[in-house]
Amino acid sequence: MIRAALLSLCLMGLAPLAAAQTTDPAALAEAAAIRLDQAGQALARAEKARDRVKALSETLRAYEDGLEAMREGLRRVSLREAQLTAELQSREAEVAQLLGVLQSIAATPDPVLALHPDGPTGTARSGMLLADVTPALTDRASALREKLEEVAMLRALQENAVDTLSRGLDGVQQARSNLSQAISDRTNLPRRFTEDPVKTAILIASTETLAGFASGLSEIAEGEAPGSLPDMSHRKGKLPLPVQGTILRRAGEADAAGIKRPGLIMATRPRALVTTPTAATIRYLGPLLDYGNVVILEPQADLLFVLAGLDVVYGEAGQVLPSGSPIGLMGGQDAQIGTIVSQASEGGRTAASETLYIEVRENNAPVDPVAWFATGKDN
Structure with a gap:
């Protein structure tokens, strides 16, 4: 009986399990925890940093x-757990048979296991068969x-x-709160001009398009410092995107309503940090038309970066910000732990529910943002 079971398992075999993904899931989760x-630890150190805004942004x-x-x-x-569980369940009969054979071998006394009804020749053949099959059984049990x-x-x-x-x-959440406070306390930023609130209100009220508003920006500035801004042409195509996310729609691509815009739209996580690319x-900065909160940056003369759709904005018009400075947060609410775990258990990703519109204007004319930003092949 034992010999028949051994031979059956030897001939049948257990097919190898599917290869694991290139990135080990367990290692990825452990690295994320680290x-x-x-x-x-960085949040604790940022409280004592000389430049708290920079430290908290990082x-x-x-x-x-x-x-x-x-x-x-x-x-x-x-x-990975679902894959392993499904494979083990699908081979429940094979696993049970393997365990039964191993238990039978372990329970049979050695002298009895060595005897065979056909005499010495049968005993020798049985021993050879057992010697051949046992390593395979051991390997399968180990696997x-x-x-x-x-x-x-x-699990x-x-x-x-x-x-x-x-x-x-x-x-x-604590980092966001501390960052907002640090920005409120900041007093050392240089200014190129002072915004005239009356002129700004008049410009907003009379504006019907983003292009019209952009062309009138110089009218709201008072006491603007003379001199040209540094040329950035050598950084074309190399600037980092202002927010973490994926490109949802590129310049000129129609949305669900058939509307085409000259900028690109990025899908982001709720409350994602938006920073200056340079x-x-x-x-x-502030509400504008139907774009929500808008921040318009001028990295060099006759070049504007328009970022629209923010929920919270930081700073004041006229301030000169260093590269990587926080300028706002996206809207929405952080996903709850239960939602994240539930979606992960189903193999899905937590939705990137917020959208940031990015438009680049040179000499008051829109250009494809891809010409300036390093969007990556996968976006």
């Missing part, structure tokens, strides 16, 4: 990176044990991820 811990970006990596790691962990251990480890990672996500979400003067 990044969130490092962001927490900390907030670190939290965004860590949370994004944790979401992706949790998603891959869930997918099964490894898969079961991996499932247990992945433990998912449980720990809840605590890690909770700390990360608390940390990112040193620039704030020409305008």
Whole structure:
């Protein structure tokens, strides 16, 4: 009976499990947890930093990176666990037979196992067969044990991820609050001009298009410092995008309503930080037409970066900001932990529900933003 079972398993074999993804899900989740811990340490150090705004901006970006990596790691962990569980369940009969054979071998006394009804020749053949099959059975048992251990480890990672996500979400909210306060306390930024609020209100009231508003920006400035801004032509196509996200629609592509715009639209996470892609003067910030809150940056003469759709804006018109300075936050609310875990368990990603519109204007005419920003091949 034992011999027949051994021969059956030997001939049948257990097909190899599907290869793991290129990036190990467990390693990805663990690395994300480390990044969130490092962001927490950076948040504590930022309170004592000489340039708190810069330090807190970097900390907030670190939290965004860590949370994004944790979401992706949790998603891959869930997918890997589901894959292993499904394969083990589909082979339940094979696994049960393997375990039964191993238990039978272990329970049979050695002298009995060595005897065969056909005499010495049968005993020799049985021994040879057993010697050939036992290593294969051991290998399969070892592989099964490894898969079961991996499932247990992945489930433990998912449980720990809840605590890690909770700390990360608390940390990112604290970083945003501290950043807003640090920006309010900031007094050392140079100014190129002072905004005339009356002229600004008149310009907004009389404006019907973004182009018309952009062409009248010089009218709202008082006491503008003379001199030209530095040329940036050597940085064309190399500037970082002002927010973390993916390109949803490129310049000239129609939206669901058939409307085409000369700028690009980026999908972002709720409350994502928006920063200056380079040193620039704030020409305008505030609500404008149907764009929501708008920030217009002037990195060089006759060049404007228009960023529209922000929920919170930082700064004042006329201020000169260094590269990477925070200029606002996107709208929406951070996803709750339960939502993140639920979507990850289903193999989905948390929605990038907010959109930022980016338009570039040279000599008051729109140009494709891709000419200035490094958008990457995958966007």
